[in-house]
Amino acid sequence: MSIDRKPDARPPQGRLRARLESFLGMVELAGLVVIGLATTFAMAQEGWKFAALGVFSITDLLLMFLYLEVLAMVVRYLKLGQLPVRFPLYIAMVSLARDLILRFNEATEFHMLALCAGVVMLACGVLILRYGQHRFPSNDDGQTGAGE
Template identity: 85%
Template sequence: MESLLGVVELVGLVVIGLATSFAMAQEGWKIAGLGEVSITDLLLMFLYLEILAMVVRYLRLGQLPVRFPLYIAMVSLARDLILRFNDATEFHLLALCAGIVMLACGVLILRYGQSRFPSEDDQEAGHAE
């Protein structure tokens, strides 16, 4: 049963990696067709790279730091902030900024905790990221 779940997990990661690569290629094709690049396009490409980095790290080491999804969430909020800047209310903009700050504080707390109180898994991985 455990090996079946391992295979399902591997297939899922491969599907996520391929889908992300396809989405990244689509975005690149769109940018090439338009002949111009916006900051939101770059942030979207960065999101795709972070997802691929997450998949690769999980395939390589079999573990995933909680920070990776937090980074993705921060970039997503920043992208939303840029996209909706002209149409958003002050409360919406403030909420997005507060969300980014809270996520950044979470990353800082996790990094501090990891360096101050390293686990055996962290020492074996050599903090490779």
């Protein structure tokens, strides 16, 4: 019993493009899995450190929040295949806040002012993006813009 296979009607460039897209998709998936596993491992290490020391600080909690944001980005990208620009902006804001708290006693006034200005600029960027998504929804997103 033989199965007749129809020859691929696509030109060679189309077949090559399809294989390349498939390969790059697999590389992207592997990268996301590595990022997710590494983030989970780092969270577990921090959790064990908390349990061993029995002491929590705000900087430790902000670090855990950063890990959760990275995991949320990976999960969202795996589920929907898209990633809002806001996620990295949130991570940057928390990172700057954590740095500000960590270096509070040793930072110069200029350094503290620069960190605060960075947080404000990132927050303004998030507001502008949210307003733009709500006011000018994109048909490419498959969303109305208000739900994101």
